[in-house]
Amino acid sequence: xxxxxxxxxxxxxxxxxxxxxxxxxxxxxxxxxxxxxxxxxxxxxxxxxxxxxxxxxxxxxxxxxxxxxxxxxxxxxxxxxxxxxxxxxxxxxxxxxxxxxxxxxxxxxxxxxxxxxxxxxxxxxxxxxxxxxxxxxxxxxxxxxxxxxxxxxxxxxxxxxxxxxxxxxxxxxxxxxxxxxxxxxxxxxxxxxxxxxxxxxxxxxxxxxxxxxxxxxxxxxxxxxxxxxxxxxxxxxxxxx
Amino acid sequence: xxxxxxxxxxxxxxxxxxxxxxxxxxxxxxxxxxxxxxxxxxxxxxxxxxxxxxxxxxxxxxxxxxxxxxxxxxxxxxxxxxxxxxxxxxxxxxxxxxxxxxxxxxxxxxxxxxxxxxxxxxxxxxxxxxxxxxxxxxxxxxxxxxxxxxxxxxxxxxxxxxxxxxxxxxxxxxxxxxxxxxxxxxxxxxxxxxxxxxxxxxxxxxxxxxxxxxxxxxxxxxxxxxxxxxxxxxxxxxxxxxxxxxxxxxxxxxxxxxxxxxxxxxxxxxxxxxxxxxxxxxxxxxxxxxxxxxxxxxxxxxxx
Ligand SMILES: Nc1ncnc2c1ncn2[C@@H]1O[C@H](COP(=O)(O)OP(=O)(O)OP(=O)(O)O)[C@@H](O)[C@H]1O
Ligand SMILES: [Mg+2]
Numbered sequence: 001x002x003x004x005x006x007x008x009x010x011x012x013x014x015x016x017x018x019x020x021x022x023x024x025x026x027x028x029x030x031x032x033x034x035x036x037x038x039x040x041x042x043x044x045x046x047x048x049x050x051x052x053x054x055x056x057x058x059x060x061x062x063x064x065x066x067x068x069x070x071x072x073x074x075x076x077x078x079x080x081x082x083x084x085x086x087x088x089x090x091x092x093x094x095x096x097x098x099x100x101x102x103x104x105x106x107x108x109x110x111x112x113x114x115x116x117x118x119x120x121x122x123x124x125x126x127x128x129x130x131x132x133x134x135x136x137x138x139x140x141x142x143x144x145x146x147x148x149x150x151x152x153x154x155x156x157x158x159x160x161x162x163x164x165x166x167x168x169x170x171x172x173x174x175x176x177x178x179x180x181x182x183x184x185x186x187x188x189x190x191x192x193x194x195x196x197x198x199x200x201x202x203x204x205x206x207x208x209x210x211x212x213x214x215x216x217x218x219x220x221x222x223x224x225x226x227x228x229x230x231x232x233x234x235x236x237x238x239x240x241x
Numbered sequence: 242x243x244x245x246x247x248x249x250x251x252x253x254x255x256x257x258x259x260x261x262x263x264x265x266x267x268x269x270x271x272x273x274x275x276x277x278x279x280x281x282x283x284x285x286x287x288x289x290x291x292x293x294x295x296x297x298x299x300x301x302x303x304x305x306x307x308x309x310x311x312x313x314x315x316x317x318x319x320x321x322x323x324x325x326x327x328x329x330x331x332x333x334x335x336x337x338x339x340x341x342x343x344x345x346x347x348x349x350x351x352x353x354x355x356x357x358x359x360x361x362x363x364x365x366x367x368x369x370x371x372x373x374x375x376x377x378x379x380x381x382x383x384x385x386x387x388x389x390x391x392x393x394x395x396x397x398x399x400x401x402x403x404x405x406x407x408x409x410x411x412x413x414x415x416x417x418x419x420x421x422x423x424x425x426x427x428x429x430x431x432x433x434x435x436x437x438x439x440x441x442x443x444x445x446x447x448x449x450x451x452x453x454x455x456x457x458x459x460x461x462x463x464x465x466x467x468x469x470x471x472x473x474x475x476x477x478x479x480x481x482x483x484x485x486x487x488x489x490x491x492x493x494x495x496x497x498x499x500x501x502x503x504x505x506x507x508x509x510x511x512x513x514x515x516x517x518x519x520x521x522x523x524x525x526x527x528x529x530x531x532x533x534x535x536x537x538x539x540x541x542x543x544x545x
Contacts, residue, residue: 046429072431084426086419097419098430100412153431 005054007040007213014040016213017054022157027183027190029200029221032210038193039081041210042159045191046078047071059156073101075156079149079163081193085142087135091126094134094145095119098153111154119148122178139166147175151182158182159191164199176203197221246384248506254390256498257397258452262475263482263490264404265448271421271485272441275332275343279351280449281472282358283323287450288463289358290319292367309372317450323354324446325439332442333435358465366464371457393455400451401491404444408487413440421485474501477524483534493535497524 007015015037022028030038043049045056047068056064059074072078077098086094099112120127123144129137134145143166150158158179164172180203182188194200200207200221207221217224262280269277291312307315331350335343375389408414420427420437428434449468456467475490478497482489500523504516512519527535 048425048429067434068425068428069431069433072429078429080426080429084423086422086426088422089415089418093415093419097415097427097432100416101431103412149430 005051008052025187027205029207030193031197036210037213077150077155077158079146079160081161083142083146085134090131091134092130115152157189161193243384250386252499252502254393256495257393259474259478259497260491260494261448261452262471263478263494265445266479267490268441268445274340278347281468282351282354283449284453284468287316287320287453288457317447320450321443321446324442328442366462369463
């Protein structure tokens with residue numbers, strides 16, 4: 001999926017020669033401390049920050065340097081850091097923005113309607129506030145909204161930057177339950193960035209650990225959580241050793 | 242009483258022009274943070290597209306003798322077409338440039354359009370008779386109002402309602418509003434950037450052409466400078482309204498129209514030539530007290 005990707009902002013190198021591949025239906029957690037380059041990696045995959053070097057492949061296409069809307073149309077749904085709700089639109093309009101790209105397909109209307117119902121079923125608050133201005137939703141409700149919005153387009157890969165940010169623990173459980181159920185239902189691939197590895201260990205699956213723009217560890221989430229190397233990477237013990 | 246009514250109609254029709262102009266500028270600013278100073282020249286171009294190139298005073302009309310139901314779409318299409326062409330040929334190259342760079346590019350484009358017209362038509366205003374049926378007066382509540390003034394106001398109101406409905410109800414409107422608020426996020430959701438921006442340019446160009454039709458019928462002339470004053474006032478209206486806010490632009494356009502007419506009526510004869518100076522003075526006062534505009538737009542927020 002990613003080969004040898006480097007991302008720079010001016011002279012700062014945020015991600016250094018990272019290679020990563022994702023199997024269909026896999027769940028991958030990307031963890032690491034602040035500034036590790038997790039969000040940058042996600043933005044590179046989505047075409048928001050084109051990489052300075054390397055190559056990005058998605059859905060059998062070389063998408064390096066392609067426009068975000070083209071990559072989205074290949075089946076990537078990305079939820080960026082910081083939510084990015086359209087505050088002046090209503091909740092329902094927010095959910096509908098991304099559905100236009102499949103407008104030419106058969107049964108489009110029916111599918112949009114059922115996707116909408118599914119999102120409302122998962123997050124009933126959104127249904128209550130469907131005609132209200134999205135900018136007035138609480139932080140947690142906005143987080144539900146952007147996750148719901150990403151699921152509206154029947155994507156192949158959902159990449160979410162810190163889904164648990166600002167959500168109550170029971171809502172986080174709900175979000176993960178939903179994501180994992182979806183993954184089973186339609187072979188959805190998940191790429192989830194989380195600060196902490198706790199979630200990854202609970203949900204299971206594969207996990208990589210990034211620091212300083214590099215991938216330090218890559219393996220089974222549960223096994224990795226126990227390891228010493230993990231602690232070292234997080235707290236920087238490795239530096240002194 | 243009838244004098245007051247006459248003044249109100251003057252204010253509304255002048256305000257309509259400014260509101261339509263401001264809307265055209267705000268639409269483009271909304272999706273790409275470009276203040277398009279070529280807008281006034283698109284207005285002029287839309288009318289000159291009806292004429293054969295010549296330097297005579299009396300215009301040799303190509304399409305002006307069309308019946309109104311063909312003439313109006315033709316002029317609107319000219320405005321929209323030129324505007325979209327400007328996007329493809331010029332502004333697309335400046336997508337990621339700073340707002341200042343884009344603004345300068347728009348100035349340059351304006352000059353190109355103006356000198357192109359100058360080359361073909363010379364600087365002398367040409368007399369044309371567009372939609373002559375509209376110059377007769379009608380009686381409204383005892384006041385004699387030119388039919389054109391009435392139509393200007395009604396058309397503007399119709400355009401405003403139509404545009405609102407379009408933006409609120411249509412798929413394209415939804416994508417455009419999303420893109421105006423957060424362009425990058427809209428693209429991440431699969432919204433085609435090029436389509437949205439071209440749509441905004443087409444709408445804006447058609448609005449410029451609508452102004453051209455009104456001005457052309459009002460004055461009976463086609464003048465290369467005809468868009469300049471409206472453009473300036475429209476630009477001021479978008480600033481007062483809060484850059485990027487469509488309702489703000491419209492309201493401020495009408496306010497400016499009202500202020501201009503009020504000054505015209507209330508200033509003494511000696512001071513009247515300085516009417517615009519008074520209007521600009523009022524604008525400066527507004528901006529001192531509300532630098533973000535009357536209805537602060539989301540537009541000035543940084544794009545992500
Ligand atoms: N737009 C930008 N311009 C300049 N530098 C940036 C930009 N975005 C990120 N960086 C820098 O790149 C590095 C990696 O940032 P990134 O946001 O990818 O980290 P992260 O792993 O997501 O961190 P966090 O857990 O805090 O969200 C940081 O040093 C950051 O300062
Ligand atoms: Mg981050």
